[in-house]
Amino acid sequence: MDGREGAEGPRRDTRGIVRAPELMARVRFRRRLPAAPLRRWVEHYWLIDWDLSEPYVSHVVPHPCVNLVLERRGPADLAPESGVVAGVGTGLFTTELEGTGRVCGVQFRPGGFRPFLSPPRPLTALTGRRLELAEAFGRGQDAPSRVLRPEAEDARVAALDAFLLSLSPTADPAAERAVALAHRVRTDRTVRRVEHLAADEGVSVRTLQRLFATYVGVSPKWTILRYRVHEAVERVTHRPATDWAALAAELGYSDQAHLVRDFTAAVGTTPAAYARAVRSG
Incomplete structure (x- = not known):
């Protein structure tokens, strides 16, 4: 090594x-x-x-x-x-x-x-x-x-x-802030709404949206939703018998239907169908 x-x-x-x-x-x-x-x-x-x-x-x-x-x-x-x-x-x-x-x-x-x-x-x-x-x-x-x-x-x-x-990259404080915020979104499950993240950071929602547009390429809301779906896919991949209602609550969804909708849109199949495929694979 x-x-x-x-x-x-x-x-x-x-x-x-x-x-x-x-x-x-x-x-x-x-x-x-x-x-x-x-x-x-x-x-x-x-x-x-x-x-x-x-x-x-x-x-x-x-x-x-x-x-x-x-x-x-x-x-x-x-x-x-x-x-x-x-x-x-x-x-x-x-x-x-x-x-x-x-x-x-x-x-x-x-x-x-x-x-x-x-x-x-x-x-x-x-x-x-x-x-x-x-x-x-x-x-x-x-x-x-x-x-x-x-x-x-x-x-x-x-x-x-x-x-x-x-390529000689140079330090950029705004890039550093975007990296830190995106990392927090990925690792902190209490981050569920853009307005709460903006308030925690002491900036307006619009400022946060501009930062993500310039340095990440997608909105903070999209980033939050994407990391939720990643967690759901990871969970069912390793535990096909996942309780979806409980997982939806854990990830901050108001109900299971919203998680099912986001999962299906991102993965191209419903959580139930994905779980069956994992079991048969």
Whole structure:
């Protein structure tokens, strides 16, 4: 080990991944921490390699964050490498994995990507979009080959570090505040309404909305709802017999029907159908 994982290490949950155990049984999935100077903006790197005998369709309920995705789909000596910056996705992300492939991804913290963006733009300009590296950074077209070709995992991580550091991100107090607020939304279950969060922070709702639009790319209300759905998906993935009425109350919903509606809209299936699929998987 190179000491990156430290005391805390990267997240170990599977929040956002639909039917996560099925995916993990088919691919080699790892998370790695970035170099220390990058951690204020980057949550983790995510590395996936696969060699499948038959195709598999993966689904993800996106986090409220930007991802840098470098990938090669096919044999190393034949398939081209490519890279995109994926803004916050508001719908279910679906991709088919087949044959062999490799992905090296960067999950930025919600609010943490704008210091890398050149020229700077509100993050709403990226929401639902996939940008070529040159459009996002003004350069970086060689990053996919530099990151994806090394066989040693540590070398790929080091290449990601080198690329991000070469972009020379600078401290931005507003970005730091957006990161902290989004982290609170994710981890503090008492945060259930935007007006309460704004009052706690001593700002107006409008100020909070502008901060999230500029630095996160989605509204604080959307962020709160998305993290509720992530918690629900994670819970039923590992406990298919979840009491949905109790979970709705725990997550701050006024009734079970509202949770069912949000879950179905994000995942594309009802909680009951999802639970049946988990049991049969």
